[in-house]
Amino acid sequence: MVITTALVRRRLGPALIVALSVFAAGPAPADPGAPGAGVAGLIEHARRNSPMYALERAEADAARGRADAAGALPDPTFQLELMDFTNAMRGGSASLLPGQVGETRYRITQPLPGWGKRELASQAAGALAARADANRDVAWLNLEADIKAAWLRHYAADREAGLARNALVLMQGLEETALARYRAGLLPQAAVLRAQREITVQRVALVAVEQRRQGAMAALNALLARAADAPLAAPGELSPLPPVPEFAALAERARGFSPALAAETHGMEAARLERERTWRERYPDFAVGLTNNRPRGGEQSWDVMFEVMIPLQQPARRAREREALSMEAAADARRAAAEAKLMGELGRAHAAFASGRDTVRLLRGTLLPQAEATRDATRAAFANGRVDFDSALEAERQITDTRMALLQAEVDTRMALADIEKLAGDIR
Template sequence: MKPLIAGLRSLRLAAGIAVLAASAFGHAQDAVPPSAAAAPLGADLPGLIEYARVNNPAFAVDRAEAEAARERVEPAGALPDPSFQVELMDVTNRMHGGPTTLVPGEVGETRYRVIQPLPAWGKRELAERAAGARADQAEAARDAAWTNTAAEIKAAWLRYYAADREAGLNRDALALLQSLEEITLSRYRLGLLPQQAVLRAQREITSQRLALVGVEQRRRGTASALNALLGRTPGSALAAPQEPPPLPQGVALAPLVERTRAIHPAITAEARGIDVARLERDRTWRDRYPDFSLGLTNNRPLGGENSWDVMLEVMIPLQQSARRAREREAALMVTAAHARRAAAESTLLGELGSAYAAFTSGHETLQLLRGTLTPQAEATRDATRAAFSAGRVDFDTVLEAERQLVDTRIALLQADVETRMALAEIEKLAGEQP
């Protein structure tokens, strides 16, 4: 009986430990932040773009300015604040035989007046609409600035990716040269190679190490530039870049042109600028009509009965030459706004054509390098190694084959990065919002 009881106690203890462990594991899982499964910062572009959207200081300025412009819409259409006046009549109290005073109610007569300015009909509505168009323009300018910032981040990350991959290629080349050095030393000890071959191998290894130092320095520089765009300190750590997504097989130019004209935020900002100029022109024309002011006065004579006065004030538009000049200025600003939009569209379409040409050229270069030149260089390298092992070629031929293969791989990497940069430029010019 006692062993059975002891066994049950042990079972309960084991079950309790299991429950506590499961509970602790569940709490540990709950404590893991949602972003833990995401790629570390620097590994891919989406994470960098989202980080910069929150932390990039230049974009924070654009975002705050756009929000400030939106807050100006409501005040633009509001009535001006009224003014309050206190007028003291007969402060010397000659008519009442009292002392001189500035206290309201103790002078000959005290007047309390409230004046409300009233702009002419339609002016407040036009001012509110113009402020709304300025807010739309500021938001479009914010989107254009963000598109440029995101494109800069893409280009910086691609340079970071290129430097990282080039460093890997240089390390692989260095490892190959070191293996060749061992083969050369062993054959030199057997008297099959002259000493010059050993020295040549060691010289190539030193040159490769120097190249690797330069590439590593460039990698650190690209990382610092990327951190600057993210609003981080230059020495902040970045994860090693992952492989970017595959390139598209091709893009059509005509839809890109139409998309750029239709939705690019820079062109949208200039279009909103045309709206602003038109509304300002209409508001300037409204200045031909006079503004008004209404006043209500409470008269309080000393020792007399209170009375009320109503006042209407009308502005007299006499300065016709100045007003006509402002109207001509407003009309010319509309013309300038149309010209700015046309200039922005022409510039963007020209840049789009250049980026499209670079993309198509880079795509063709990649096909040649990946499909023809790289396999040829690999086959040459393998054949040269086999011939070197059999003693049919000298060491210089082996080094030249290895160098050609490394150069081909680096050229393939550079062509891939340049093509991706051209694609990023196309996406920017087509108005794609990351």
């Protein structure tokens, strides 16, 4: 009696058989002309086309425009005054036409803020514009880190699919060896059936891996503002990992690099300037005016006007001063909280990167060669009948699990590296 995979297939539903046949054949070929082979091209594509980044750039430009206008003088006002428009003193009829009344007055008035108020308003608006620029940089770094993470998930799914297909080929070779020994009466039927079951399990795993790969491609395309099913090139190989930097030097670098910390620093400066400007409201504002008087039938004359605002509303002013003080304290606390958060995230990423780098080194340099040597020795011994089928199957599983663990460790380490680069810049 010859055992084939038909025995297992008869126990599966038709829909699952179709899915297994499609995904076991491998994914559709990647488009070599599409982006996605490396993360650098994807980041440049996002810089040009991302609507979220375009939004942040537009808001930063708007804040810069507000800063340019903040220190300007208020617009002057023009007044037209018609004296004795009823013409009662001249015994005529009423009129609203200049020159047809008792006297026409033309007045231009220019408000003048108190000393230093315009400069403080301009400086505060400039600090807010700088904070908007920093927030734009924060948004870009977050988008860049998200793209790196999505590309790494795409890379992991692509490589996992390759490992799963290789494992399937190994299982099929093991099945052929088991069938040959079964025909020779050297292996029981249960061992062949188990080999065929493992092959089917591997094909089912390929379905799940392909689904994850398609999901990773859709998520990456979404970050790039592309259609979910837009083609992506197969991810290329990873560059070597950089050495682990000292945390103290990395923390000092992050304090100078982090745009999130810079945004809070600019916000703190804006709050301080706003508090100073509020205190300047204790002093009056001014206005100057020039009036041209034109009496009907008489000689025109000129008047000069000087106006002073009297700061009498002390309760409201004191309330605004208390608000400004509280806003300044809140900005200081927000900056301190941002620095504490930065150091916490940097410490977590640094620890994950250091441990992940060691894990990758041990897996690639020690455990993987050991698993490959064990697998080769076990397969040779199984072909010669010196070990049973379970030992051969376990050796194949160990090599597959080790390769999967190495892939996951590489991806996790690269994720931690991406977090460090987001917080402290490129450390290569």
